[in-house]
Amino acid sequence: MPLRSDQFATHGAVMLDNTTVRFALWAPDAHSVEVCLQPDLRLPLQRGADGWFRGRWPATAGSRYRYCIDGELQVPDPASRFQPQGVHGPSQVVDPAAYPWQHRHWQGRPWHQAVIYELHVGLMGGYTQVIEQLPRLVALGVTAIELMPLGQFPGDRNWGYDGVLPFAPQHSYGTPEQLCQLIDQAHGHGLMVLLDVVYNHFGPDGNYLNHYASAFFRPDQHTPWGNAIDFRRRQVRDFFIENALMWLHDYRFDGLRLDAVHAIDDPDFLQLFSQRVRRTVTPGRQVWLVLENEHNQASLLEGAFDGQWNDDGHNALHVLLTGEDDAYYADYSQATVHILARCLSQGFVFQGEVDRNGRPRGEPSVHLPPSAFVLFLQNHDQVGNRAKGERLTRLCPPQALRAATTLLLLSPMIPLLFMGEEWGSEQPFLFFTDHHDALADAVREGRRAEFAGFKAYADAEQRAAIPDPNALASYTDSRPHAPDDPHSPWQAFYQQLLHLRQHHISAQLPGCRALGAKVIADKALTARWRLANSCELRIDLNLGTTAVPCRLPEASTHLYYCTGEPLDHNQLGPYSTLVSLLPPHTPEHVHD
Helix, strand or coil, rough: CCCCCCHCCCCEEEEHHHCCEEEEECCCCCCCCEEEEEECCEEEECCHHHHHHEEEECCCCCCCCEEECCCCEEECCCCCCCCCCCCCCCECCCCCCCCCCCCCCCCCCCCCCEEEEEEECCCCEEEEEEHHHHHHHHHHHHCEEEECCECCCCCCCCCCCCCCCEEEEEEHHHCCHHHHHHHHHHHHCCCCEEEEECCCCCCCCCCCHHCCCCHHHHEEEEECCCEEEEEHHHHHHHHHHHHHHHHHHHHCEEEEEEHHHHHCCCCHHHHHHHHHHHCCCCCCCEEEECCCCCCCCHHHHCCCCEHHHHHHHHHHHHHHHHHCCHHHHHHCCCCCHHHHHHHHCCCCCCCEECCCCEECCCCCCCCHHHHEEEEEECCCCHHCCCCCCCCCHHCCHHHHHHHHHHHHHHCCCCEEEEECCCCCCCCCCCCCCCCCCCHHHHHHHHHHHCCCCHHHHHHHHHHHCCCCCCCCCHCCCCCCCCCCCCCCHHHHHHHHHHHHHHHHHHHHHHCCCCEEEEEEEEEEEEEECCCCCCCCEEEHHHHHCCCEEEECCCCCCCCCEEEEEEEEEEEEEECEEEEEEEEECHHHHCCC
16 A cells, blocks of 8 residues: 555644544744634644644644644644645645545656656646646657646745745645646656755745744854755754655655755755655655755765756756856856766766865766766756746757757766757746745845846846846746647657667666767767667767767667768768767777
């Protein structure tokens, strides 16, 4: 029988039976706590050790409630399972066993099969509209969808990283039951479903923890979002681990991507998190844990976590494609093709070297398999954190983008696509929020101030033209509009490449190892990997505008795919990628 998170829960409202709920709130700053059940019933909770208030009271699924702190302040449950009226409204009791799962025997898919499609549920129209897209994504060759964060945020539109109630799926996307249906239908199509979760901060509007549980935070440590979360405390650790268990067991997500863990300043939490999550996973079920981590801690990828978003690879490819060298791209602007070669052969670029700010960054990663790295050309951050949210279709020649996409989809790293990328969308993806009054002003001005270090926005007048995150148009303009033709050239291109990946590469990734990468010109290289069947995967890439000399494999190889201008066997054309699968013991001269 599948596990449920209430078997592990210490926080929140847990249904004990159809008519009884156990309420539990950690409120060490409070003298008294009551459950205020709508419409007007107030029931006391018993104060226990270490700041806990608990009680068992009659309630049913659908009951709405708040906690009343010291007889005055009414707040939502920080572990609320649903907020039908938003972050300031009442919480709702949810029965995690109520949904009738159709594909209850789904066990997941191996990580080496992952082709990830990142999407924003709101922009796609909500859970039910995402369901409508699943057959198209399967036909494209996608094997996993990744949802941007769902934890309840203020207002109706947001990227999701301003969430304040991480257990409550955003009410404007649909109901908890509809979220279950999305995951259930995805499993029926053979798709994994991953979720982006934010455990490094809470958003600025709707977080009441400081009023009754200030110990959740560390006043001696600060993050870009305020005081750091205090992961030294058992109650705080349990809060976030229980959140992960809820998503994995009650909603049956296949994995989690932990946002910006470099902002979690606790050396033990991530290891503990992985251990406790994996202990709850039943034998045979495949669950995947992925990081975003600027610190490039390769040690976390040696068993605790399965993969990390490889910003190094993206940044090098972006510089080669666009020539941009502002801000963090400055670290990748010199000898960029050598940087990309290191990424393809060793994983991380920064493995302890000093960055542009004079800080050492990263750990050696050459021993890790290529599948420990998630590679992408675009994602929500890299598109949306641009001042005007331009996609690569507006920043580089289409031939260059096709060449880079071939590398992305046929290299042994795990590829990630961003919604709309597969049809060459030219719609922007802007930063958008739904804040009001002084907070809206602060977010708008803070957003524009971030770009003062960029040459294109050095002038205040130029920064004033950056779209206002709170304007409705910033949200509506970010909706990717699918082409009328489902067989558009870009989609056919992606589908062809993913078909090749599935039939020639994916099954051979376990045990794959890099054989090195050789720079052959300013924007050209050759990279090689030994696959599990002892064949050699070779990718020759030229992102330059002129042909470069290169001794290429013969067309008689197992896989011989080329994008770009026609080639002879002594040169690689401009904006070209040649992908070859060479049988074992191929004569060495093809590597010259």
